[in-house]
Amino acid sequence: MSKGHESCSGCGVCLLSCPVWHHRHTMSYTRKARAKAMQGGATHEEIALAIDACLLCGACEASCPEGIGLAALNILQRQELNRTRNDYPEWYPGELPVHKAEGTVSGRASLFLPGELLGKDTATRGAVLKQLGKNGRTTLAVDDGRDIALIIEAGLPMRPGRLESFISALNPARTLIVAEGLLHRPLRKWLPAKKIIGLGEALLSKGRLRQNLNCRDLYVIESRGYHADHKRLVLFYDRLRRETGCQTNLDLQRVAFSTGASSLQGRRDLTASGCIENAGRILKGRKIDRVIVEDLADAGAFRLAADVPVVHIGLLEQE
Ligand code: SF4
Ligand code: SF4
Structure with missing residues (x-):
């Protein structure tokens, strides 16, 4: 079983790759502050603003030296908060969507x-x-x-x-x-x-797509899936960097810095959620000719922050 908030040492390492911290610079919104508040006996209502501000990028869990299961706790805190509150932030879904079938039922691999x-x-x-x-x-x-x-x-x-x-x-x-x-x-x-x-x-497991990447490309990894299988994917993307020379949104800990654009907050308002600002942070100081994104939501944020073309990986071969 993963460790809980009681294991937080307050080291603050999780702040380094948190897009909410970089956007707001407010300690009470950080993962560290939320964990320490829970240790002190705070209720979910008391830390509601911080719970709502989280973009669920998963970077805090990948960087936490105590190995706390922060990704699951982030969702659990939202569930707990919803049990008691009546007012929801404006980015919350109103009507729950109903699934509509689109593809075909298939026994393919x-x-x-x-x-x-x-x-x-x-x-x-x-x-x-x-x-x-x-x-x-x-x-x-x-x-x-x-x-x-x-x-x-x-x-x-x-x-x-x-x-x-x-x-x-x-x-x-x-x-x-x-x-x-x-x-x-x-x-x-x-x-x-x-x-x-x-x-x-x-897509990258197919060698021909890798051949289209070079050292003047910034390759933006989708953060939620990456952090959910972090140890294995560190090796996958390290190999990609070695083979192609491309730049990525990984920091020295191999944690992905996220724009937060795929979050519910980001989908509603890229600017207010800090997504464009965070895209600018990822771009800062780089010499690049192109941005390649795995997550279509990131394309929106980078197109507003970058002065180079932004391409979804699915369209890379057409470039
Ligand atoms: S999931 Fe992302 S946005 Fe939320 S606290 Fe962790 S690092 Fe910050
Ligand atoms: S990195 Fe982990 S132990 Fe350190 S402050 Fe954040 S949650 Fe607590």
Whole structure:
């Protein structure tokens, strides 16, 4: 079982890669302050602003030297807070979305779950699927669980039977390629026999896409999925950097600095959530000709912060 808030030493290392800290510079919004407040007996209502401000990027868990299970605690705190409050921040979903089937039920080896943003951008989604489907083994999932990702992020209860229908639609596949990083941890728990990977890993595993990267590219790793499988993916992306020379949004601890653009707050307002500012922080001092993003939400933030082209990885081969 993961360690809890009682193990927080107050070292503050988690601040270094926290986009909320860099945007707000307010100690009470930090993960450290939340953990110390819980040690002191604070209620979730008393730290509601900090719980709501968190962008769920997962960087704090990857950097915490005490090994506290901060990613799960971040969601748990949101669930606990929702039990008692009546007023929600403006970025909270009003009506819970109802899932609409789009793909085809398939017994192919791999299913691609595009998530909300890629699901709506049919041109980019089509390009991704073309890349993934070149060996004929990947198809679009009939149910990508985008409503479930939203419910998890908001800490809201799931509709009865919804989880069961989602999982049963995924059962025919051996590998799930999941663009929404927030779903990686729960999917590994619900479907332990399946291989769950992110879109970047799935596309970069094909050698020809790597050949398109060079030392003047900033490659922006999707932070939620990366931190959910941190130890393994550190090795994957270190190899990518060695082979291509590309720059990334990883710091010296190999923690991914996030814009926060894929969060519910970021999707509502990139500026107010600090996403453009954080994209600027990632770009600062770099000599680059191009930004490549795994997460379509990051494309929006970098296009407003960068003076170089921003390309989604699914469109890289067309460049
Ligand atoms: S999940 Fe990200 S935004 Fe939230 S406290 Fe941790 S580092 Fe900060
Ligand atoms: S890195 Fe871990 S131990 Fe250090 S302040 Fe943050 S939560 Fe506490």
